[in-house]
Amino acid sequence: MTRDVPSPLxxxxxxxxxxxxxxxxxxxxxLTEGRGEYVSDLVLPRMVHVVYVRSPHxxxxxxxxxxxxxxxxxxxxxxxxxxxxAEVCTPWVGVLxxxxxxxxxPQHAMAVDRACWQGEAVVAIVxxxxxxxxxxxxxxxxxxEPLPAVTDxxxxxxxxxxxxHPALGDNLAFERNFTGGDPAAAFAAADHxxxxxxxxxRHTGVTLEPRAMVADxxxxxxxxxxxxxxxxxHMMQNILSIHLGMxxxxxxxxxxxxxxxxxxxxxxxxxxMATAALSKLLKRPVKFVxxxxxxxxxxxxxxxxxxxxxxxxxxxxTITAFEIDDVTGIGPYSVYPRTSAVEANQVVNLTGGPYxxxxxxxxxxxxxxxxxxxxxxxxxxxxIATAVTEGLVDLAARRIGMDPVEIRRKNLIRDDAYPCxxxxxxxxxxxxHHAALDKxxxxxxxxxxxxxxxxxxxxxxxxxxxxxxxxxITNPGAAFYGVGGARISSQDGAVVRMDATGAVTVQTSAxxxxxxxxxxIAQVVATALGVPLDIVRVxxxxxxxxxxxxxxxxxxxxxxxxxxxxxAGKALRANVVAVAGAILQADPDSLDVRGxxxxxxxxxxERLSLAELGRIVYFRPDTLPPGFQAELMAVRHYVPRGxxxxxxxxxxxxxxxxEDGFVKLLGHWVVEDCGTILNPQLxxxxxxxxVVQGLGGALFEQCVYDAEGQMQNxxxxxxxxxxxxxxxxxxxxxxxxxxxxxxxxxxxxxxxGTAGAPAAVMNAINDALAPFGATLTEMPFTPxxxxxxxxxxxxxxxxxxxxxxxxxx
Amino acid sequence: xSAELExxxxxxxxxxxxxxxxxxxxxxxxxxxxxxxxxxxxxxxxCEHGVCGACTVLMDGEIVRACLTLAVQCEGRHIETIExxxxxxxxxxxxxxxxxxxALQCGYCTPGMLIAASALMDIExxxxxxxxxxxxxxxxxxxxxxxxxxxxxEAALAARTEGAR
Numbered sequence: 005m006t007r008d009v010p011s012p013l014x015x016x017x018x019x020x021x022x023x024x025x026x027x028x029x030x031x032x033x034x035l036t037e038g039r040g041e042y043v044s045d046l047v048l049p050r051m052v053h054v055v056y057v058r059s060p061h062x063x064x065x066x067x068x069x070x071x072x073x074x075x076x077x078x079x080x081x082x083x084x085x086x087x088x089x090a091e092v093c094t095p096w097v098g099v100l101x102x103x104x105x106x107x108x109x110p111q112h113a114m115a116v117d118r119a120c121w122q123g124e125a126v127v128a129i130v131x132x133x134x135x136x137x138x139x140x141x142x143x144x145x146x147x148x149e150p151l152p153a154v155t156d157x158x159x160x161x162x163x164x165x166x167x168x169h170p171a172l173g174d175n176l177a178f179e180r181n182f183t184g185g186d187p188a189a190a191f192a193a194a195d196h197x198x199x200x201x202x203x204x205x206r207h208t209g210v211t212l213e214p215r216a217m218v219a220d221x222x223x224x225x226x227x228x229x230x231x232x233x234x235x236x237x238h239m240m241q242n243i244l245s246i247h248l249g250m251x252x253x254x255x256x257x258x259x260x261x262x263x264x265x266x267x268x269x270x271x272x273x274x275x276x277m278a279t280a281a282l283s284k285l286l287k288r289p290v291k292f293v294x295x296x297x298x299x300x301x302x303x304x305x306x307x308x309x310x311x312x313x314x315x316x317x318x319x320x321x322t323i324t325a326f327e328i329d330d331v332t333g334i335g336p337y338s339v340y341p342r343t344s345a346v347e348a349n350q351v352v353n354l355t356g357g358p359y360x361x362x363x364x365x366x367x368x369x370x371x372x373x374x375x376x377x378x379x380x381x382x383x384x385x386x387x388i389a390t391a392v393t394e395g396l397v398d399l400a401a402r403r404i405g406m407d408p409v410e411i412r413r414k415n416l417i418r419d420d421a422y423p424c425x426x427x428x429x430x431x432x433x434x435x436x437h438h439a440a441l442d443k444x445x446x447x448x449x450x451x452x453x454x455x456x457x458x459x460x461x462x463x464x465x466x467x468x469x470x471x472x473x474x475x476x477i478t479n480p481g482a483a484f485y486g487v488g489g490a491r492i493s494s495q496d497g498a499v500v501r502m503d504a505t506g507a508v509t510v511q512t513s514a515x516x517x518x519x520x521x522x523x524x525i526a527q528v529v530a531t532a533l534g535v536p537l538d539i540v541r542v543x544x545x546x547x548x549x550x551x552x553x554x555x556x557x558x559x560x561x562x563x564x565x566x567x568x569x570x571x572a573g574k575a576l577r578a579n580v581v582a583v584a585g586a587i588l589q590a591d592p593d594s595l596d597v598r599g600x601x602x603x604x605x606x607x608x609x610e611r612l613s614l615a616e617l618g619r620i621v622y623f624r625p626d627t628l629p630p631g632f633q634a635e636l637m638a639v640r641h642y643v644p645r646g647x648x649x650x651x652x653x654x655x656x657x658x659x660x661x662x663e664d665g666f667v668k669l670l671g672h673w674v675v676e677d678c679g680t681i682l683n684p685q686l687x688x689x690x691x692x693x694x695v696v697q698g699l700g701g702a703l704f705e706q707c708v709y710d711a712e713g714q715m716q717n718x719x720x721x722x723x724x725x726x727x728x729x730x731x732x733x734x735x736x737x738x739x740x741x742x743x744x745x746x747x748x749x750x751x752x753x754x755x756x757g758t759a760g761a762p763a764a765v766m767n768a769i770n771d772a773l774a775p776f777g778a779t780l781t782e783m784p785f786t787p788x789x790x791x792x793x794x795x796x797x798x799x800x801x802x803x804x805x806x807x808x809x810x811x812x813x
Numbered sequence: 814x815s816a817e818l819e820x821x822x823x824x825x826x827x828x829x830x831x832x833x834x835x836x837x838x839x840x841x842x843x844x845x846x847x848x849x850x851x852x853x854x855x856x857x858x859x860c861e862h863g864v865c866g867a868c869t870v871l872m873d874g875e876i877v878r879a880c881l882t883l884a885v886q887c888e889g890r891h892i893e894t895i896e897x898x899x900x901x902x903x904x905x906x907x908x909x910x911x912x913x914x915x916a917l918q919c920g921y922c923t924p925g926m927l928i929a930a931s932a933l934m935d936i937e938x939x940x941x942x943x944x945x946x947x948x949x950x951x952x953x954x955x956x957x958x959x960x961x962x963x964x965x966x967e968a969a970l971a972a973r974t975e976g977a978r
Contacts, residue, residue, distance in 0.1 A: 032912040035920030036927065038855020038895030045854035135840070212859045212867055212921040212955050263857070263921030264955050296860040518919030518956055685915050689961055693918060696958030720864035720953075727950040728959040733942070757958075 026685035059119030062713025079136030086114030100488030108338035120336035123301025157333030185363035190325035194316030203782035205706035206308035213263020259545035300718035306381035335377035350385025386759035468772025472763035478752025495643035497551025506614030513553020514565025532573025534597030559752020665787030694757020829897025844879035866952030869925035895924035916965035918956030
C-alpha cells in the first residue's frame with residue numbers, strides 16, 4: 005500500500021531513532037577544509053608516474069614504435085609498449101552469458117598491433133615526475149597505418165561498411181527482440197498511431213576528479229595494493245587478480261575519497277589495468293591520473309541511441325501499444341565486465357514501464373564503431389526509455405486534444421494494482437504513480453502555471469510545461485550480473501564491533517562516493533543498536549578490511565548495504581543485552597540498549613553503561629558466569645530475494661521558456677518514491693544532483709565526432725556541462741511505499757533525477773513550441789536545433805502564429 | 814619540451830601567511846606548486862585549462878585559477894588556499910552552512926566553490942539567488958545540482974547579517 009508518511013509501528017520505531025532524520029555526514033568537516041584524501045593527492049615512497057602515448061587515429065595499424073630517444077630522456081624509468089605489457093596482463097572479453105548472443109573481441113591493457121579508437125593507449129612512459137613523463141612522451145615516434153574508421157552507427161551494419169573485428173563476422177555486438185501481447189493487432193485497431201524518431205547524444209560523466217590510480221606492487225610481500233577511485237572494490241580485486249595472474253588475496257583495493265563517480269568509475273579501464281601491470285613489472289608504486297583531455301577520450305561515454313518509436317491510442321486516450329526500434333553505438337569493444345549491451349537492454353525493458361499497456365514490441369541493436377567505448381552511466385537506459393515513452397504519450401495527447409495530465413491519469417498503472425508486472429515481465433511490488441502525480445500537481449500549482457502560460461502567449465512569450473513519469477531499477481539482486489557469470493557481488497555485508505569504551509565501529513562493503521553512504525550506515529547502526537550517532541564510526545572502501553560485497557552502483561548502497569548494517573546492528577544489540585543479562589543477573593529479554601546504555605526495557609531506567617559493560621567484557625571476563633562468552637562483534641549480510649529489483653517510481657515536471665532558441669529553465673519539480681527514507685536530506689540531494697545531470701544531457705552535453713572518428717570538443721571549454729546560472733531550483737517531494745523485501749524498506753534514489761529530467765524538459769520545450777508546429781526529439785536541445793525545428797515547421801506551413809523571436813527567416 | 818620551460822627561477826611568496834623561498838621551473842603552474850611542492854592538496858585540479866574552477870585560490874585577496882597562474886607570476890604575492898582560510902576561521906560560517914545544508918557530495922569542487930562564494934560575500938552584502946548562481950558559475954559541481962550550494966550561501970549571508978545586528 006502507498007501512504008504519505010511511514011507507519012509509526014515498524015521495527016524502525018526504535019527509541020531515539022535516527023531513521024528518517026537529516027543527520028550530518030561525518031566526512032563533511034574534512035572535505036570543507038580541503039582535507040580530502042583523493043587518489044590524485046596520494047604520494048608513496050619510490051612512486052613514479054605514468055603517462056600514456058595515445059592513438060591520434062580512430063583506427064590504425066601500429067607498424068613500428070621508436071622509443072629510443074624517449075628511453076634516454078631525463079627522469080624516464082621505463083618505456084613500455086602494448087606488446088610488452090601483454091606479457092604481464094592478459095586480455096579480456098566483455099560479455100555476459102545472460103545477454104544471449106552478445107559478442108566482443110579481446111581487449112588488451114594497451115593496443116598491441118592496432119588502435120581502435122582515438123585515445124587508446126599505445127605506449128606507456130614511466131618517469132620520476134608527471135612532467136618528465138610528458139616530455140618524454142613527445143619523443144616517441146609511432147608509425148601508424150590509418151585504417152577506415154567506422155563512425156556512423158546507423159551504417160555500421162551495412163554490407164559495405166568495414167568490419168572492425170573480422171573474427172566476429174560483423175559489427176553487431178548484440179541484438180534483442182521482444183514482443184509482448186499483440187502489438188500488431190493493437191496498432192491495427194488503434195484510432196491513432198503516432199510515430200517519432202528520437203536521438204540521444206553521446207555524452208559522458210565528467211567527474212570533477214578525473215580517473216586516478218596508484219598501483220603499488222610490493223615484491224617483498226607479493227601483494228598489489230591498488231588505490232583507486234572506484235565504486236566496486238571487490239569487483240576490481242577479482243579482475244586485477246585474474247588478469248595479473250595473482251590470487252585475490254594478493255590484491256588489496258583501497259578506495260578513499262572519490263571525486264565523483266556517477267557510474268564512470270565502476271568499469272574496468274584499460275589504462276588502469278596497464279598501470280597495475282606496470283607496477284608489477286617495475287616493482288614500485290605507479291601513479292596514473294588522467295588529465296581532462298584524456299578523460300574525454302577514455303572515460304566511458306553513454307547514451308548515443310537513435311530510436312524509432314510509435315504509440316497506439318484510442319480516441320478516448322487509452323494507450324494500447326508501444327513499439328521501439330533502437331540502435332546504439334558502443335565503440336570498438338563491449339566494456340568489461342558489465343558489458344555495453346546493458347543500456348540497450350534496459351531501454352527495451354523499461355519503455356512503456358509506467359503504463360498499464362500489455363502490447364509492446366521492441367528491437368535493440370548494439371553496434372561496434374571506432375569511437376570511445378560506451379557503458380553504464382547514471383540511470384543506464386532510463387533517460388532514453390523515459391523520454392521515448394513520455395514523448396510518445398505527449399504526442400498522442402496532442403493528437404487527440406487531451407491534457408498531458410489526463411492521458412497519464414487514464415493510463416498510469418493504478419496504485420491499487422500491485423503486485424503486477426510490465427509487458428516485459430518486470431515485477432512491480434508497490435508503486436505510486438497516481439499519488440505521485442497528484443502530489444506533483446499540487447506542488448507546482450498546475451492550473452496557475454497553465455494560466456500564466458496562456459497569458460504570456462498573448463504577449464509573445466512562449467513557455468512550456470512538460471511531465472515525465474518514470475520507473476527506476478534499484479537494489480539489484482544477482483539478476484543484473486551474477487546470473488550472467490560476472491563475479492560482481494549482489495550482496496553486501498556489515499561488521500559491527502563494540503570496543504571497551506562502548507564505541508562502535510562498522511565495516512561495510514558499501515562504498516562512499518559522496519552520496520552519504522557512511523552517514524546512512526552510521527544512522528542505521530546507531531538506531532538498531534541504540535547508541536548515539538557520534539560514537540559510531542564507519543570504515544568502507546578497503547578489501548582488506550570490509551566484508552565482501554558489491555559496493556555502489558544501480559542505486560543499491562542504502563537499500564542493500566543499509567539493510568546488512570541494520571541486521572548487524574540488531575545482532576550486536578542482542579549480544580549486548582545477553583552480556584548485560586549475565587552481568588546484571590537479569591533476563592536479557594527484559595533489557596534493551598537505548599541512548600548508549602543498557603536499560604530496563606519496560607521502564608527505560610538505566611541499568612548499565614556500555615563503557616562499564618565493555619570494561620567487564622574486555623578486562624574482567626573472569627567475573628562473567630562460567631561458560632558464558634561475550635561476543636561484541638556481529639556480522640550480517642543481505643541481498644534482496646523477493647524481487648529481482650526494487651522498482652521505484654516518480655514523476656517530474658519542467659517549466660521553461662524558449663527565446664531565441666535558448667531554453668531558460670524556470671522551475672523543476674520531482675516527486676519520487678524510494679520507499680523508506682533513511683535520510684531525507686541525502687535523498688533530496690541525490691534527486692537534485694541527478695536531475696541536473698539529466699538536464700545536462702538534455703540541453704548541453706554531447707561528445708561531437710567527425711566522420712573520421714575524431715572527437716571535436718574534448719575539452720572542458722568545448723564540452724558544456726550545466727553551470728549554476730543555467731539551472732533552476734528543484735523542488736522535491738516524496739511518496740513512501742517501502743519494499744517488504746527488507747526490514748528497513750528502503751529502495752534506491754540515486755538515479756531517479758537523471759531518469760526523468762530529459763523527458764520532462766523535452767516535453768516542456770515541445771509544449772512551448774506547439775503553436776508553431778515544431779517538435780524536437782533529438783537531444784541535446786541546442787539553440788541551433790530549436791531554431792532549425794522552428795524554421796522547418798514554418799516551411800511546412802505548420803505555424804498559424806508568428807514564429808518566436810530569433811527564428812531564422 | 815623546450816629548455817626555457819625547464820629554466821628554474823627563484824620565487825619568494827607568501828602562502829597562508831607563511832613566507833616561502835623556492836626554486837620553480839618556469840612551466841610550473843600555481844596549482845602544481847601548491848599541491849606538489851608545498852603539499853597543500855586542498856587545491857584541486859579538475860581541468861587544467863581554466864574552466865572548472867576546482868583550483869580556485871586567492872591571490873592578494875582576488876580569486877584566481879591556480880591552473881592558469883604560473884608559480885613564477887606569484888613573486889611577492891600573498892596566496893591563500895582552503896587550508897589557510899580554514900585554519901584562520903575566515904570562512905567558518907560558510908563552511909558550517911555547507912555542512913548543515915549538505916552543499917557538497919564528493920567534495921572535490923568544494924574548496925574552490927567555498928573560496929569563490931566567500932569572494933561574493935566579501936563584495937555583495939545581500940545577493941539574491943540569481944546573483945549567487947551567476948557568481949559561482951565559474952565553478953563546476955557535478956554532484957549537487959547547485960541548489961544546495963545556493964541555499965548554503967544564502968544561509969551564510971543570513972547568519973552574517975544576523976550576527977552583525
